[in-house]
Amino acid sequence: MKEIIAIAGWVVGIQGALGFAGRVWGDNPWGLLHKWWDIPTPLYAVLFVIGAALALYGETTKKRQKVRG
Secondary structure, eight states, rough: HHHHHHHHHHHHHHHHHHHHHHHHSSSSOOSSHHHHOOOOHHHHHHHHHHHHHHHHHHHHHHHHHHHOO
């Protein structure tokens, strides 16, 4: 389950970062989310933070389980 959370966090974080960067430094958001929904720029930043938190949580719990054996 922790692996799925980590993967989902990476995907959400990357999509948030691409959307934010595309809106700030490009003409349109980058990534896939803009093809399905019209997301405002601050929400892309929130998606990046949530994705980073999920990825960090998933990766650290995997590492803890590996250390514990």
